[in-house]
Amino acid sequence: MNTLFVVGIGPGGPEFLTGEAREALSRAQVLCGYTVYVDLVAPLFPGKETYTSPMTKELERCRWALETAQSGRDVAFVCSGDAGVYGMAGLLLQLAPQFPAVEIRVVAGVTAALSGGAVLGAPLGHDFCVISLSDLLTPWKVIETRLRCAARGDFCLCLYNPSSRKRAGYLQKACDILLEEGRSPQTVCGWVKNIGREGQESRVLSLSDLRAEQLDMFTTVFIGSSTTQEVNGRMVTPRGYEQKCGW
Ligand code: SAH
Numbered sequence: 001m002n003t004l005f006v007v008g009i010g011p012g013g014p015e016f017l018t019g020e021a022r023e024a025l026s027r028a029q030v031l032c033g034y035t036v037y038v039d040l041v042a043p044l045f046p047g048k049e050t051y052t053s054p055m056t057k058e059l060e061r062c063r064w065a066l067e068t069a070q071s072g073r074d075v076a077f078v079c080s081g082d083a084g085v086y087g088m089a090g091l092l093l094q095l096a097p098q099f100p101a102v103e104i105r106v107v108a109g110v111t112a113a114l115s116g117g118a119v120l121g122a123p124l125g126h127d128f129c130v131i132s133l134s135d136l137l138t139p140w141k142v143i144e145t146r147l148r149c150a151a152r153g154d155f156c157l158c159l160y161n162p163s164s165r166k167r168a169g170y171l172q173k174a175c176d177i178l179l180e181e182g183r184s185p186q187t188v189c190g191w192v193k194n195i196g197r198e199g200q201e202s203r204v205l206s207l208s209d210l211r212a213e214q215l216d217m218f219t220t221v222f223i224g225s226s227t228t229q230e231v232n233g234r235m236v237t238p239r240g241y242e243q244k245c246g247w
Helices: 019-027 035-044 058-070 089-098 112-120 140-152 170-180 207-211
Strands: 002-008 030-034 049-053 075-079 102-107 128-132 156-160 188-193 201-206 219-223 229-231 234-236
Touching (some): 002 089, 019 035, 019 075, 019 102, 030 058, 035 075, 058 089, 112 156, 112 219, 128 140, 156 170, 201 207, 207 219
Parallel strands (some): 002 075, 030 075, 128 156
Antiparallel strands (some): 188 219
8 A cells, every 4th residue: 555645844944844744754755745845845855756736736736646646656745834724634535535545644743823823922822713814715704703703702813824915905804803893902913924934023913903914825813812911022821820820
C-alpha cells in the first residue's frame, strides 16, 4: 500500500515543522502542494521530485497526489499551518474511496491560531472560536450567524482569511456585527501578519481601532472576549487563576 502523507508544515520556515512532519517529508518520494508552501520546505529535502500548482487548482492537485500515490510512489501533500484547518486533508479524505490502494496519513501542524496567538501572548487562554471570513465556499449569511453566536457566547475569536482584494471591507463588517451584538469597542484585539515568515508584524489594539485597519490575507486576527486584557503590550485571556487563587 502506498502512503499519501497530508502534512501541515506550520506557519513559516522549517523551525515550525514538527518531528512527525519532518519524518513524513523525508519518507516521501514526491512533495506536492501550492507553490509557496512547497518552496518553503523543498530546500530541506534536496533532490526530491516536486509538483506544484497555483492557488485555485485545489481539486486537480488533490487528484494528482492520489493518482501518483496509487501508481506506486509515496507522496507528501503539504499545507500551511495544519492540513485539516481550512486545508486539503478533508478533500483528500473525501476523494480517497476512489483510490483504494492509497493509505492517507494526516500529520498535524501548528495552525495560525496557535502560532499567531503565541506572537501576541496568550489570547486563547479560555474558550475560543475560529471563523474564516472567506465566502468563497461558505455563504456570508452563515459566516454572519456564526459571528453573532460567538459574540453571544462571549468567545474569544480567531479570524482566518480576514480580507483580500476581492473581499475588502469584510473585517469591518465582522467588527460591526460584534459591536451590534454588544461587544465593547474597547475589547482587546490583535493581529499578526506573516507569522514565522519574513516581514512578521503584529499589533495589539482595541476593537474600534481594528475596525479601521486595512489587513491582507496573510494576517490572522484575534478578537478578545470580555475578560481579555492587555498586559505589558501582550494580549492575554485569563483562565481564571487570579480569581481562584485570589491575588
Ligand atoms: N491551514 C492553515 C490555514 C489556511 S486558511 C492553518 O492551519 O494555518 C489561510 C488563512 O490562514 C490566512 O488568510 C490567514 O488568516 C491564516 N494564516 C495562515 N498562515 C499564516 C501566516 N503565516 N501568517 C498569518 N496568517 C496566516
